[in-house]
Structures are given as C-alpha cells and as structure tokens.
Amino acid sequence: GAGVSQTPSNKVTEKGKYVELRCDPISGHTALYWYRQSLGQGPEFLIYFQGTGAADDSGLPNDRFFAVRPEGSVSTLKIQRTERGDSAVYLCASSLLGGMNTEAFFGQGTRLTVV
Amino acid sequence: AQTVTQSQPEMSVQEAETVTLSCTYDTSESNYYLFWYKQPPSRQMILVIRQEAYKQQNATENRFSVNFQKAAKSFSLKISDSQLGDTAMYFCAFCPLGYNTDKLIFGTGTRLQVFP
Numbered sequence: 001g002a003g004v005s006q007t008p009s010n011k012v013t014e015k016g017k018y019v020e021l022r023c024d025p026i027s028g029h030t031a032l033y034w035y036r037q038s039l040g041q042g043p044e045f046l047i048y049f050q051g052t053g054a055a056d057d058s059g060l061p062n063d064r065f066f067a068v069r070p071e072g073s074v075s076t077l078k079i080q081r082t083e084r085g086d087s088a089v090y091l092c093a094s095s096l097l098g099g100m101n102t103e104a105f106f107g108q109g110t111r112l113t114v115v
Numbered sequence: 116a117q118t119v120t121q122s123q124p125e126m127s128v129q130e131a132e133t134v135t136l137s138c139t140y141d142t143s144e145s146n147y148y149l150f151w152y153k154q155p156p157s158r159q160m161i162l163v164i165r166q167e168a169y170k171q172q173n174a175t176e177n178r179f180s181v182n183f184q185k186a187a188k189s190f191s192l193k194i195s196d197s198q199l200g201d202t203a204m205y206f207c208a209f210c211p212l213g214y215n216t217d218k219l220i221f222g223t224g225t226r227l228q229v230f231p
Binding site: 048059108 | 119157158159160161162165206208216217218219220221222223224
C-alpha cells in the first residue's frame with residue numbers, strides 16, 4: 001500500500017478481554033516498530049522487528065503483551081487480559097532497512113479503550 | 116537513563132511569524148540521532164527534521180531549522196513563516212546508536228497553535 005495501515009482505527013473492549021491490533025507496513029519495508037501513546041504523553045517504544053524476528057522487545061510492559069510478524073510483513077500486537085491502563089493509542093511504523101539514516105513512516109494508530 | 120524533556124506544553128504564534136520550540140535531552144552516549152516529529156489530529160507522526168549528533172552543522176528543511184547545541188544537550192526547532200497547517204503537536208525524539216535497536220525516545224510534546 002501507499003502508507004502504513006493500522007486496523008482497526010478504534011477498538012473498545014471490556015476489561016479482561018483479549019485484543020489483536022494489526023499493522024500493514026509499507027511494501028518492502030523490513031523494519032517494523034510498535035509504540036504506545038498514552039493520553040498527553042509522547043509515544044513509548046514497545047518492540048522492533050527486523051524481518052520476522054524481534055530485534056528488541058525491551059519495551060513490552062509485561063507478559064500480557066506479545067507481537068508477531070510471521071512472514072516479515074504484517075504484524076499483530078496481541079494483548080491478553082486487558083486492563084484499563086492499557087487504554088492508549090498504539091502506533092506502528094516501518095522503514096526500508098531500519099537504522100536511523102532511513103526514515104520511519106508511521107500509521108495513524110489504533111485507539112484502544114478498555115472499559 | 117536517557118530522557119527527552121520538552122518544557123513548553125503549549126505555544127502559539129501568528130501566521131507568518133517565527134516560533135521556536137525547545138527540547139533538551141540527557142544521555143551519556145556520544146553518537147546518536149535527534150528528531151522532530153509533527154502529530155496532527157489524524158494521529159500520524161510525520162518526520163519534520165533529523166540531526167546526526169556528529170554533524171556540527173544545523174539541519175534545515177525549508178521553513179524548519181534546528182539549533183543543535185551538543186554540549187548543552189539542547190535541540191530546539193525553529194519554524195519560520197508559520198502557516199495554519201503547522202498547527203499540531205510537536206515531539207522531540209532521540210535515538211542512541213551502537214545498540215542493536217532503533218528505538219526512539221520521545222518527549223511529552225508541545226502543542227503549537229498557529230493563529231491567522
């Protein structure tokens with residue numbers, strides 16, 4: 001596609017439920033990133049994929065959060081047993097090769113609300 | 116710990132005027148990148164400008180320029196000839212090099228309002 005696509009745009013779920021957030025990166029981009037942006041804050045790093053593998057998952061807050069990228073393209077962020085504190089905008093970005101000398105392009109995010 | 120501080124929660128400027136947004140950061144690294152991102156209400160983060168720490172020359176992109184002071188760990192953004200479309204949240208971000216990661220560390224943002 002022309003840009004990074006994230007679905008759904010908005011998701012409301014009940015506390016304790018399981019959710020999946022999807023990211024379609026720009027075609028051919030090998031690097032993919034997930035960030036979480038809480039209200040009034042800057043984005044906070046969650047995980048970085050290079051191809052199919054997670055090169056850095058140090059930002060995942062706990063074991064309820066998991067992300068996959070099985071074919072090196074689409075990625076899914078999975079959250080188990082959601083809590084109200086998980087409410088945030090989840091942003092995905094991709095770049096051609098990774099590395100800070102290539103631009104990362106962001107999607108419009110998924111706004112997750114846990115009620 | 117590596118942190119980014121934006122001390123101006125909100126700024127306003129009249130159309131065609133110049134405005135400067137402040138950013139300071141804390142790191143023990145000597146090699147890193149600094150960025151300014153714009154986030155309009157659509158939520159999509161858009162890269163405005165990028166600076167490599169080993170380059171002494173300040174980066175410029177059309178109406179946007181930075182004042183990079185490495186010793187002071189300061190990285191301010193100047194927007195000249197402000198336009199209504201510049202209204203958005205602006206985030207300063209930092210990325211250390213030399214690690215097997217590309218993670219960006221963001222500040223808390225400055226909300227810029229451009230008035231006609």
